[in-house]
Amino acid sequence: MKIGFIGLGIMGRPMAKNLLKAGHELVVFDFNKEAVADLVSNGAASAETGKDLASQCGVVITMLPNSPHVRAAVLGGNGVAEGAKPGTVVIDMSSIDPTESRAIGAELEKLGIDMLDAPVSGGEPKAIDGTLSVMVGGKKELFDKYYDMLMVMAGSVVYVGELGAGNVAKLANQIVVAVNIAAVSEALTFAKKAGTDPELVYQAIRGGLAGSTVMDAKAPMMLNRNFKPGFRIELHIKDLNNALNAAHNVSSPVPLTGQLMEIMQGLKADGFDKEDHSSIVKYYEKIANTTVEPQK
Amino acid sequence: MKIGFIGLGIMGRPMAKNLLKAGHELVVFDFNKEAVADLVSNGAASAETGKDLASQCGVVITMLPNSPHVRAAVLGGNGVAEGAKPGTVVIDMSSIDPTESRAIGAELEKLGIDMLDAPVSGGEPKAIDGTLSVMVGGKKELFDKYYDMLMVMAGSVVYVGELGAGNVAKLANQIVVAVNIAAVSEALTFAKKAGTDPELVYQAIRGGLAGSTVMDAKAPMMLNRNFKPGFRIELHIKDLNNALNAAHNVSSPVPLTGQLMEIMQGLKADGFDKEDHSSIVKYYEKIANTTVEPQK
Numbered sequence: 001m002k003i004g005f006i007g008l009g010i011m012g013r014p015m016a017k018n019l020l021k022a023g024h025e026l027v028v029f030d031f032n033k034e035a036v037a038d039l040v041s042n043g044a045a046s047a048e049t050g051k052d053l054a055s056q057c058g059v060v061i062t063m064l065p066n067s068p069h070v071r072a073a074v075l076g077g078n079g080v081a082e083g084a085k086p087g088t089v090v091i092d093m094s095s096i097d098p099t100e101s102r103a104i105g106a107e108l109e110k111l112g113i114d115m116l117d118a119p120v121s122g123g124e125p126k127a128i129d130g131t132l133s134v135m136v137g138g139k140k141e142l143f144d145k146y147y148d149m150l151m152v153m154a155g156s157v158v159y160v161g162e163l164g165a166g167n168v169a170k171l172a173n174q175i176v177v178a179v180n181i182a183a184v185s186e187a188l189t190f191a192k193k194a195g196t197d198p199e200l201v202y203q204a205i206r207g208g209l210a211g212s213t214v215m216d217a218k219a220p221m222m223l224n225r226n227f228k229p230g231f232r233i234e235l236h237i238k239d240l241n242n243a244l245n246a247a248h249n250v251s252s253p254v255p256l257t258g259q260l261m262e263i264m265q266g267l268k269a270d271g272f273d274k275e276d277h278s279s280i281v282k283y284y285e286k287i288a289n290t291t292v293e294p295q296k
Numbered sequence: 297m298k299i300g301f302i303g304l305g306i307m308g309r310p311m312a313k314n315l316l317k318a319g320h321e322l323v324v325f326d327f328n329k330e331a332v333a334d335l336v337s338n339g340a341a342s343a344e345t346g347k348d349l350a351s352q353c354g355v356v357i358t359m360l361p362n363s364p365h366v367r368a369a370v371l372g373g374n375g376v377a378e379g380a381k382p383g384t385v386v387i388d389m390s391s392i393d394p395t396e397s398r399a400i401g402a403e404l405e406k407l408g409i410d411m412l413d414a415p416v417s418g419g420e421p422k423a424i425d426g427t428l429s430v431m432v433g434g435k436k437e438l439f440d441k442y443y444d445m446l447m448v449m450a451g452s453v454v455y456v457g458e459l460g461a462g463n464v465a466k467l468a469n470q471i472v473v474a475v476n477i478a479a480v481s482e483a484l485t486f487a488k489k490a491g492t493d494p495e496l497v498y499q500a501i502r503g504g505l506a507g508s509t510v511m512d513a514k515a516p517m518m519l520n521r522n523f524k525p526g527f528r529i530e531l532h533i534k535d536l537n538n539a540l541n542a543a544h545n546v547s548s549p550v551p552l553t554g555q556l557m558e559i560m561q562g563l564k565a566d567g568f569d570k571e572d573h574s575s576i577v578k579y580y581e582k583i584a585n586t587t588v589e590p591q592k
Contacts, residue, residue: 098490121504121505122504133500133503133504135500135501137492156503158496158499158500159496160492160493160496160497160500161491161492161493161496162491162492164490164491164492165491165492165496165497168486168487168490168491168492168497169487169492169496169497169500169501171486172483172484172486172487172497172501172506173483173500173501173504173505173506174506175479175482175483175486176479176480176483176501176506176508176511177505177506179475179476179478179479179482179552180475180476180479180506180508182475182552183471183472183475183476183479183552184472186471186475186549186550186551186552186553187468187469187471187472188468189548189549190464190467190468190471190539190542190543190546190548190550191464191465191468192548193543193546193547193548194394194460194464194542194543194546194548195457195458195460195461195464195546196433196456196457196458196460196461196464196465197456197457200454200455200456200457200461200465201456201461201464201465201468203454204429204431204454204456204465204469205431205465205468205469205472207429207452208417208418208429208469208509209417209469209473209509209510209513210468210469210470210472210473210476210509210510211508211509212472212476212507212508212509212510212511213504213505213506213507213508214505214506214508215472215508217505243486246486246490247486247489247490250486250489250490250491251489251584252485252486252488252489252490252580252584252586253482253485253580253583253584254482254486255482255555256475256478256479256482256552256555257482259551259552259555284548284549287549288547288548288549290548
């Protein structure tokens with residue numbers, strides 16, 4: 001069975017290559033001709049449109065920047081829905097608003113087309129290594145059917161629930177990550193202003209209840225002034241925007257997420273939106289007129 | 297050399313007992329006669345006042361609820377400063393405002409008395425087991441001198457810097473813990489309202505960048521509706537009050553800490569202040585009119 005792959009960006013391109021390496025037959029589509037040519041030289045076929053691609057494939061993976069791109073690629077003119085036969089399965093691996101995952105899935109259902117939402121976390125290096133974490137929402141039997149295929153691109157593939165649940169989990173993840181980075185930033189900036197060495201404070205608290213994956217990944221970046229992404233502020237803004245929309249749609253209060261959005265808008269105003277999200281600390285540093293650099 | 301020990305509460309009593317077990321000669325003082333009698337039956341001597349105690353001891357440990365208690369016990373009438381000879385060392389193991397640690401230390405310095413601040417984290421079970429984490433501020437040579445004695449009560453004793461640095465680290469710890477609990481609460485409440493099973497979302501994200509010691513310690517408590525302390529909201533309110541005071545004293549912005557204080561005040565209004573701080577989730581649940589209980 002041929003796999004269609006739409007969206008050959010920083011993440012999609014290595015993911016598609018891993019499917020090829022594993023022996024899958026691939027048909028790809030992207031507006032970026034160079035990316036398409038790269039995949040074709042690796043053994044993929046190409047299609048002129050999403051409609052053309054979907055007419056040849058039993059399953060179509062989309063890996064696109066955000067909700068509107070997915071909606072356009074799947075439901076828009078010359079899109080997947082126009083070419084797909086009933087029984088086709090769309091697996092959207094983009095990180096989008098779960099409200100939109102469900103809305104798009106409902107439109108596809110009318111055409112007899114199934115959908116999984118399967119956003120990933122892990123970034124470009126894990127996309128290349130095939131060690132992404134995939135969170136999947138949709139029918140359990142479809143999850144089971146495509147588990148092995150998804151595992152080609154992943155270190156873990158976890159079933160979370162109905163369609164949209166994958167993106168709910170992804171947004172829950174992004175909420176916690178953003179807030180945890182701010183917590184570390186707030187604590188280390190305070191430590192510096194209070195006359196201590198933030199490096200020693202970090203070492204003193206990292207082994208206890210305050211310890212986190214974020215702390216061990218991001219505190220050293222803050223202390224060593226390394227803000228190379230990693231995961232860019234501008235992408236985290238996109239995710240928090242989806243989180244706020246999704247939370248507001250279900251009347252769930254997300255005051256800390258709202259605050260982090262405003263902090264990130266401040267960082268964008270200062271031109272830090274292409275930096276790693278560890279630069280959240282710069283928001284604190286600017287107000288406190290200091291940096292968390294260790295004492296000499 | 298005799299050790300004076302002032303403050304035989306939930307934490308202080310087992311800490312003092314561990315010093316006795318290790319063979320140290322102890323003189324204790326507390327307003328609670330039963331606690332004093334308990335220590336005396338374990339081999340300690342008792343004193344009538346802090347002054348009386350300090351006159352007999354080369355080092356005086358204080359383990360008291362908050363800054364005013366430490367100030368009164370050390371600098372107040374019949375307190376440690378009135379009885380202590382020059383060269384005595386006060387080791388304050390209470391969790392207090394570091395601004396006060398430094399102020400009290402400055403008063404003692406005029407009398408030729410040294411001071412370390414050495415707050416602990418870990419709670420009653422670790423006080424009993426002698427596996428507390430101790431964060432120490434003050435002169436490095438005093439830290440070195442009393443390291444072995446402190447290790448009798450601890451699993452780790454870490455030097456953080458000048459006097460007050462121990463409490464700065466402790467407050468940094470409490471800031472991160474409170475904010476991380478709120479992050480997990482916000483994410484899981486959103487997950488539930490968005491129609492997913494919070495248990496599955498927790499399992500999906502705990503292994504990635506969102507993972508934390510707080511998440512693995514507190515998410516199961518929230519999901520299983522177990523809010524038995526652990527660490528009570530009312531004590532975390534005390535710590536955040538010290539954190540806000542200390543941060544304001546050095547003009548360091550702590551917006552998330554401020555928000556957590558208000559969340560905890562809401563929980564106190566609802567009578568949850570004797571519960572574990574994992575009940576932060578109840579603030580979200582009340583507004584969202586749900587609970588994060590797993591789907592059946």
